[in-house]
Amino acid sequence: MSLQRGLQVKLVFWGPGCSGKTTMLRAVAKLYPGMVAAGPVEVATSEGRTMWEDYLALHARTSIDLVVHVYTTTGQRRFLHTREYVASGADGLLFVADSRREALDEDLRSWEELNAVSPRGTPMLVAANKQDLPDAASAGEIAELLGVEAGLVYPTIARDGWGVGSVFRGLLLASLRRYVGR
């Protein structure tokens, strides 16, 4: 079998521990049930925390045969060195920020780590997750914290899928545009 006329892209969800990366991945799978080709597969610790990665493959047939490989990285600090490997080769990166105010320092640390390891020019969007919580920082505040344009930050509630489609399509669009005219 062959993928000669196909295109495959790799999207990676990155963010601090418990920011909702795995929940976001599950939400993506629920959002596009007819496209799920594999997964979600979760490589997790006995406490249910991501140990290496989670994985989901989506298959979309249009005039191109597209497979989207979606990975999440670990958020826990102790697995710091593994994240870099999972994120390498990404066509697009989604930073899943935890919008709880007590988590903002961790967001910033994780964001800086991501910027240190991601190749220059890789499309990157931010999901300001957990917007349903009463003390959540707004998408604008998250943008200011991370020093990015407000248009790159999407408010999301991964738990019920709210906003997930917008940010996922935005990331996919930015990632696919890298292949235009190649």
Added chain:
Amino acid sequence: MQELLERLMGVVEANLGRRKARGIAIVDDRFRLWAVRGGVGRDDLAKYSKLPVKELEVGSLIHDSQSFLLKVSDRFMVFVAMGENELSMVAAASLKGRINALSDFYKLDRALEEAEKEGGRLNSLLRETAESYRRLSQRGDLHLLVLCDGDGKVLAWWGSVHPNKLWELAALGSALVQMGKVGEDRLSSPFHNATIMYGNYQLHVFKVCELDGKMIILLAVAGEKASIGLVRMTLSQRVDQLRALVEVEGRARIGVSEREVEEVIEKFAAEEKR
């Protein structure tokens, strides 16, 4: 197929005259490399790849001072790079004068048609690897070969597998390689392969080559009694070809239009509304 390519390479070499070529390649009309001997890189072929070679007659010749391209069948061309300036015409004239000796290239045309029907040269190579293993070994079965990059993007596969399982296995292979890379850094020693043993299966991931800093890997799923050393040996005989094909086909297949991108995004938006 492998034997045919080797033989054709030999015929080309023998008919070039006394001057030794820096490199020889057999390429099809989409400039996919089928066989390479010596030093032939993408840059060497780049200037020729823009020409309308499909419209050329068999026997047509294009050249510059250091290299030439000779159309030897409906679908195939021989590219030759000479080591010294100004010798390409001498070698080209010598080879063109013996074009009848190259008639077996038509067999490659048929092979290419078959390969296109079945999904490309990379797949053919994987199939050949599997068939070669079967000829050599009396023990155990080889169930699946998957060629993918370190990100789990599948380039080709051979064997019987449900597509969903294919993606998951490629992701598993990719994860194993990433873990291998962690160990590489920690142990200061290069990664070669990773293995997981199951009750009835063995799963092996081999490093084939590196391309643009990305590892290209082969994942093999075999029965418990299979000799994975033999699989590796049959694979190692084809590594150069795999590397060349991955370089050409892997790069050639990417590239979309703005309209196609929009179409994909519309499809995802529509799926959300279902």
